[in-house]
Amino acid sequence: MNDNRNMLLAIVLSALVLIGWSLLSDTFFPTAGPQTQQVENGKVKAVPQPQADPTADSPRAIRRREVVLAESPRVAIETPSLKGSINLTGARFDDLVLVRERETIAADSPPVRLLSPAGAPLAYFAQFGWSGEAVATPDANSVWTPSASTLSPGKPVTLSWTNPTGQRFELIVSVDEDYLFSVRQRVVNLGSGAIGVRSFGLVSRAQKSADPSSWTHHIGPISFLGSKADYEVDWDALDENKAGVTRDSRGGWLGFTDKYWLTALVPTEGAPVEASFRKSNSGAYQADYASAPFVVAPGQAVSSEAQLFAGAMEKRLLDRYEDAGITKLSKAIDWGWFEWFMRPIFDLLNWLFSVIGNFGVAIIALTFIVRLILFPIADKQFRSMAGMRRVQPKMKAIQERYKDDKARLQQEMLKLYKDEKINPAAGCLPILLQIPIFYALYKVLMVAVEMRHQPFALWIKDLSAPDPMTPINLFGLLDFTPPGFLAIGILPILLGVTMWMQFKLNPAQLDPVQQQIFSWMPWILMFVMAPFAAGLQLYWVVSNILTIGQQKWLYYRYDHEMNPPGEPAVVRK
Structure with missing residues (x-):
């Protein structure tokens, strides 16, 4: 009788371990991520994921990416690691694939797409600009003039736009051989009066990451602001808090992470910024920052520096960019409790x-x-x-x-x-x-x-x-x-x-x-x-x-x- 009771207890405990783990593992421990593509007859097909335009006030039909890309003039991006284009309507970084990474292991698999234009599936883009009072600043419909047709390492491109009162706004964009864009935001005041403006940067994505987040592996909104990495803000927090989450900081960075990819805005190191995460009325998730207001006197020019990381979270690259001045960018990898031990391993x-x-x-x-x-x-x-x-x-x-x-x-x-x-x-x-x-x-x-x-x-x-x-x-x-x-x-x-x-x-x-x-x-x-x-x-x-x-x-x-x-x-x- 005693042996039967012990056997029954062993069965119950073993079943609890097996069933309980199956229920909890996806929440607390990251397993291999779900497939976003499927292979049929040796060909890779994307799983349909219809969604709304993240910049529209109301949803509209999603169009094929090729159609959306052809609707506006563009500057090509060509590097050993990246390929895509900058949308001259709105000066958006909205077309980017990672040349060294493939969607699947199939021989004919396309490269991983990170950024995609508004109106196309999985819209995801970055943008830099200005806001101001009593002065016309470029917006999402402004068409910029490029200095060259292609952006590549060692060959920067200047995008310019001038308003009717004589203020010229410039984005001087350069890119390295990996995943870092440098953007110099310059305002030239050729008008008759002083103007007050604030520079900003934003990243917008229409949907949550397809990769699951867990207790031990954060995926979603991520930042290093105020000398602290923040893994607490997640998709649910933005869904529940309509006002968003705001942080004051001097420098730092913020953006969104998937399991392997990161898109992060890096404002000028040491400069005061107001950074925030929010969910828009259209359902898109946005990370943005705004600088302190500054005045540009007539005949003067003022500029600020910013950077955009958009690529794979390779540790050697994150460490290199960190050594070059981007504070704690390697914290984009959720190292967890044993970071001091994990890094050498x-x-x-x-x-x-x-x-x-x-x-x-x-x-x-x-x-x-x-x-x-x-x-x-x-x-x-x-x-x-x-x-x-x-x-x-x-x-x-x-x-x-x-x-x-x-x-x-x-x-x-x-x-x-x-x-x-x-x-x-x-x-x-x-x-x-x-x-x-x-x-x-x-x-x-x-x-x-x-x-x-x-x-x-x-x-x-x-x-x-x-x-x-x-x-x-x-x-x-x-x-x-x-x-x-x-x-x-x-x-x-x-x-x-x-x-x-x-x-x-x-x-x-x-x-x-x-x-x-x-x-x-x-x-x-x-x-x-x-x-x-x-x-x-x-x-x-x-x-x-x-x-x-x-x-x-x-x-x-x-x-x-x-x-x-x-x-x-x-x-x-």
């Missing part, structure tokens, strides 16, 4: 990738390095566990003898630990110390755009996506895609098997309920880890294999060390 992983040339092999090499660093901790852990294995028959005998006397049972167990010089808690501390290490590695592998679409070997063509090879559909022979956590790939299965082998090497739990739960946990984790990125699954599988080898060797070593001559050797399970 990130740098080590990228270095290994640059040397080896295969991200999967780099993950394996990183796993070896981590296990090597943790070896002294594991050594202490397995020495304690070997001691527990050695005295396990004595522990069971004591438990059987005093099973009806809990107080005496505890006394005898403590006496046994003292006589045998064993600390049962010694094996727990190393495990606790490894938790931040695993969490840091988990975050690195989940947020690294460097891992996106990186192949490993055989069927694993994208380490940032779940393992696609599953026996549920006979490894792709059956024409259907298993739903949700049922799509268990080869790597999650290997994870479950290796974890089961690892637990089998550990001392058996005296409590039958705990032992039952431990025996089922590997298979539960197999389901839990199925939706995660293959890169993380690969790390865990390799780590388990190394741990198994390490356990066997250390147990062999300490079993012989702890068994005096003449005593029987410890029998392995």
Whole structure:
């Protein structure tokens, strides 16, 4: 009867872990992001996502992007990393694709589109301008005059617009070889009286990111204002607060992030600005800033500097721009609690990738390095566990003898630990110390755009996506895609098997309920880890294999060390 009750309790607890994790993981832990494209017959097709024009007071029909782009004059953008154009109507950065990044792993996949014009699907754009009183300033319908037809590294373009009273507004735009635009906003007053204006910058996107945000990975409105990174403002906060969120700052930056991409406005460093996030009446989300008012006397010119980052959140680039003066731009990556530890792991992983040339092999090499660093901790852990294995028959005998006397049972167990010089808690501390290490590695592998679409070997063509090879559909022979956590790939299965082998090497739990739960946990984790990125699954599988080898060797070593001559050797399970 007691055994049946324990078995029932183990089943209930295991079910709670499995079902509870499925319900909570999307909220608290980022898994591989959902696909925004689908592949049919080898061709990539975008998933339809109709929406409203973010700059209109009322929704209107969405038109094809090619049609919208052809409706206004443009300056082409051509760099090694970016391609697109600046809309001369409104001087908007509203057409931008990331040349080095692809939508899917398909050979004919188009590059990732970051910015798109108003009136087209997934409208998303940036704009710089001025506001003022008693002076005509350029607006969304103003047509600017360019100094050249193409913007490229080392070849800036000046956009100019003059109002009827003689004030000329200029945007002198330059771009580097990566993802940073520099914009010099210049006002030349050729009129007869002084004018007062404020410069501003804005980023507007019609929809929330398709990437899910979670407790450990912020996606959405993001900023570094007032010497502080802000991950608290999210889509829901803007939905609920019609007035928006406003911050006063000196410099800093603000914008929107997806899982891998960032569009951020960078006002003049050290200059006072009023920055805000808001949701417009049309449903679009907007990040903007405005400078302090300034006066331009007749015959004078005043200018201010601003920058726009629009691209992939590659750590090396964020660090480089940060060193060049953009305060804490690397905080756009939601590092989490262990930032101080994650950064060197990130740098080590990228270095290994640059040397080896295969991200999967780099993950394996990183796993070896981590296990090597943790070896002294594991050594202490397995020495304690070997001691527990050695005295396990004595522990069971004591438990059987005093099973009806809990107080005496505890006394005898403590006496046994003292006589045998064993600390049962010694094996727990190393495990606790490894938790931040695993969490840091988990975050690195989940947020690294460097891992996106990186192949490993055989069927694993994208380490940032779940393992696609599953026996549920006979490894792709059956024409259907298993739903949700049922799509268990080869790597999650290997994870479950290796974890089961690892637990089998550990001392058996005296409590039958705990032992039952431990025996089922590997298979539960197999389901839990199925939706995660293959890169993380690969790390865990390799780590388990190394741990198994390490356990066997250390147990062999300490079993012989702890068994005096003449005593029987410890029998392995």
